[in-house]
Amino acid sequence: xxxxxxxxxxxxxxxxxxxxxxxxxxxxxxxxxxxxxxxxxxxxxxxxxxxxxxxxxxxxxxxxxxxxxxxxxxxxxxxxxxxxxxxxxxxxxxxxxxxxxxxxxxxxxxxxxxxxxxxxxxxxxxxxxxxxxxxxxxxxxxxxxxxxxxxxxxxxxxxxxxxxxxxxxxxxxxxxxxxxxxxxxxxxxxxxxxxxxxxxxxxxxxxxxxxxxxxxxxxxxxxxxxxxxxxxxxxxxxxxxxxxxxxxxxxxxxxxxxxxxxxxxxxxxxxxxxxxxxxxxxxxxxxxxxxxxxxxxxxxxxxxxxxxxxxxxxxxxxxxxxxxxxxxxxxxxxxxxxxxxxxxxxxxxxxxxxxxxxxxxxxxxxxxxxxxx
Amino acid sequence: xxxxxxxxxxxxxxxxxxxxxxxxxxxxxxxxxxxxxxxxxxxxxxxxxxxxxxxxxxxxxxxxxxxxxxxxxxxxxxxxxxxxxxxxxxxxxxxxxxxxxxxxxxxxxxxxxxxxxxxxxxxxxxxxxxxxxxxxxxxxxxxxxxxxxxxxxxxxxxxxxxxxxxxxxxxxxxxxxxxxxxxxxxxxxxxxxxxxxxxxxxxxxxxxxxxxxxxxxxxxxxxxxxxxxxxxxxxxxxxxxxxxxxxxxxxxxxxxxxxxxxxxxxxxxxx
Numbered sequence: 001x002x003x004x005x006x007x008x009x010x011x012x013x014x015x016x017x018x019x020x021x022x023x024x025x026x027x028x029x030x031x032x033x034x035x036x037x038x039x040x041x042x043x044x045x046x047x048x049x050x051x052x053x054x055x056x057x058x059x060x061x062x063x064x065x066x067x068x069x070x071x072x073x074x075x076x077x078x079x080x081x082x083x084x085x086x087x088x089x090x091x092x093x094x095x096x097x098x099x100x101x102x103x104x105x106x107x108x109x110x111x112x113x114x115x116x117x118x119x120x121x122x123x124x125x126x127x128x129x130x131x132x133x134x135x136x137x138x139x140x141x142x143x144x145x146x147x148x149x150x151x152x153x154x155x156x157x158x159x160x161x162x163x164x165x166x167x168x169x170x171x172x173x174x175x176x177x178x179x180x181x182x183x184x185x186x187x188x189x190x191x192x193x194x195x196x197x198x199x200x201x202x203x204x205x206x207x208x209x210x211x212x213x214x215x216x217x218x219x220x221x222x223x224x225x226x227x228x229x230x231x232x233x234x235x236x237x238x239x240x241x242x243x244x245x246x247x248x249x250x251x252x253x254x255x256x257x258x259x260x261x262x263x264x265x266x267x268x269x270x271x272x273x274x275x276x277x278x279x280x281x282x283x284x285x286x287x288x289x290x291x292x293x294x295x296x297x298x299x300x301x302x303x304x305x306x307x308x309x310x311x312x313x314x315x316x317x318x319x320x321x322x323x324x325x326x327x328x329x330x331x332x333x334x335x336x337x338x339x340x341x342x343x344x345x346x347x348x349x350x351x352x353x354x355x356x357x358x359x360x361x362x363x364x365x366x367x368x369x370x371x372x373x
Numbered sequence: 374x375x376x377x378x379x380x381x382x383x384x385x386x387x388x389x390x391x392x393x394x395x396x397x398x399x400x401x402x403x404x405x406x407x408x409x410x411x412x413x414x415x416x417x418x419x420x421x422x423x424x425x426x427x428x429x430x431x432x433x434x435x436x437x438x439x440x441x442x443x444x445x446x447x448x449x450x451x452x453x454x455x456x457x458x459x460x461x462x463x464x465x466x467x468x469x470x471x472x473x474x475x476x477x478x479x480x481x482x483x484x485x486x487x488x489x490x491x492x493x494x495x496x497x498x499x500x501x502x503x504x505x506x507x508x509x510x511x512x513x514x515x516x517x518x519x520x521x522x523x524x525x526x527x528x529x530x531x532x533x534x535x536x537x538x539x540x541x542x543x544x545x546x547x548x549x550x551x552x553x554x555x556x557x558x559x560x561x562x563x564x565x566x567x568x569x570x571x572x573x574x575x576x577x578x579x580x581x582x583x584x585x586x587x588x589x590x591x592x593x594x595x596x597x598x599x600x601x602x603x604x605x606x607x608x609x610x611x612x613x614x615x616x617x618x619x620x621x622x623x624x625x626x627x628x629x630x631x632x633x634x635x636x637x638x639x640x641x642x643x644x
Contacts, residue, residue: 215386
């Protein structure tokens with residue numbers, strides 16, 4: 001029976017994210033608009049504005065300023081998708097401004113709003129987010145296992161659970177039989193990770209960063225330096241660049257150093273969290289080729305998260321698609337595609353992804369990542 | 374034994390890394406050093422001619438200089454240890470460093486070793502500048518006893534630093550600020566530039582909780598009054614006791630803070 005590199009049984013991780021849920025100011029006619037101070041859209045307009053309300057030329061997409069009249073550069077009500085906000089007092093209100101004096105109904109409303117905002121700032125609301133929800137899977141030794149999912153779907157949380165940086169709330173995760181909670185130290189000896197952002201001391205050179213990594217993992221420093229050069233060359237990285245501060249190198253080059261750093265410690269389980277994001281096509285292909293080479297020559301099991309469907313199709317023996325913390329599919333790329341194909345039509349992994357997650361890739365990329373992914 | 378050697382080698386990773394960083398931030402290092410030298414000289418000049426005149430002289434200068442030098446050393450030690458987590462988070466390396474197969478004791482040991490070495494080098498440079506300008510007479514100073522004070526106070530300050538290092542793990546945004554408040558409180562109550570009896574009565578009990586109080590009292594006795602190790606034995610014993618209690622306690626608190634961060638997802642660059 002083939003040895004299991006990873007067993008993940010009903011893993012669950014919940015975050016409580018503190019969010020400052022600012023109350024939005026819904027403008028209404030009772031605020032501060034008097035007859036004649038109203039723009040064509042029915043929004044309250046600036047007291048200072050004598051002229052016709054025009055959208056502000058400086059306002060960005062989805063955000064425009066209403067009611068800026070003649071002689072007033074910024075007076076008006078700024079609106080976006082969350083509602084509108086009176087900015088008159090900030091710009092030119094001053095002590096004489098009707099709004100800033102806070103008289104009458106308008107003043108009371110503004111006062112309440114200010115208090116609500118202060119309370120929201122002091123006591124942010126906790127929002128419960130189930131980042132990983134009852135995920136079960138196993139990875140065989142030597143396998144390349146892909147995890148596909150949109151931003152915020154739980155991919156990186158899963159990787160961080162496996163890499164002992166997070167404690168699961170429920171379930172069990174074992175790396176070569178070692179529990180990631182109770183035997184953290186043993187697990188850490190077996191793994192290494194490349195994260196989506198090349199996390200380095202950017203003032204230090206590639207070689208200084210790699211030396212640091214080698215010492216942390218107690219790898220012989222001379223051997224490590226020679227091996228680091230070999231790996232970097234193999235990834236198309238010139239030796240002379242290895243001694244320049246990383247901040248002077250492109251993101252693609254930094255990501256190659258991150259791959260070299262992970263491989264330097266000869267991990268038996270390699271966690272690649274979007275390792276080729278931001279790389280040009282040539283660099284991407286070099287990294288992908290090297291991952292395949294490492295799997296072939298070093299008995300390394302790889303868990304790869306990616307947005308790149310072609311990459312997953314090319315590299316992965318099996319693929320899991322994760323959405324809102326749950327696996328919605330798990331099989332070989334060929335079987336996943338075959339499952340969707342009708343009447344002999346050609347189906348890509350991207351089609352499978354869209355069908356199962358119900359999201360356009362473009363939309364998923366625009367999603368805000370507000371916790372760990 | 375082999376495992377111990379490995380852990381020491383891993384600790385050295387932190388020392389080497391931080392000295393490499395100093396080389397890269399050399400401009401800032403020079404600025405900080407020059408500022409510290411000038412600051413210490415300024416404090417020493419107050420001793421030469423205090424505001425309002427009278428009472429100045431060699432002993433007063435030395436009294437203030439000892440305070441400035443020791444505080445310089447201890448605050449560097451405290452800063453480097455207390456901000457080690459925040460520094461990793463700022464650089465974006467916290468996840469990488471914390472998932473390495475390294476005992477936390479070794480990690481923090483490396484940070485402390487670097488901090489003590491770096492602090493000592495800086496203090497010696499500042500001391501040379503001050504001594505050369507003020508022609509301070511250290512003929513009657515017991516330098517050996519002062520060194521013992523420095524050694525034992527390092528232990529206690531490392532303990533305090535370890536407790537403070539956990540704060541950025543608990544609160545990524547406010548933890549570092551809290552560490553600075555703690556440092557400021559120690560500066561106020563420990564008698565760095567004055568005797569603690571000038572403090573208001575309600576503040577004086579706090580001075581007894583600060584290891585810096587015993588450090589300064591013992592160091593001044595050794596340097597100004599030629600006190601021997603035996604003479605300052607009670608202060609040294611207190612410093613040792615504080616270190617012996619605070620270092621394991623600091624490690625325990627740090628481990629607890631790390632587990633909390635792992636549970637709540639704060640062990641990452643953005644918190």
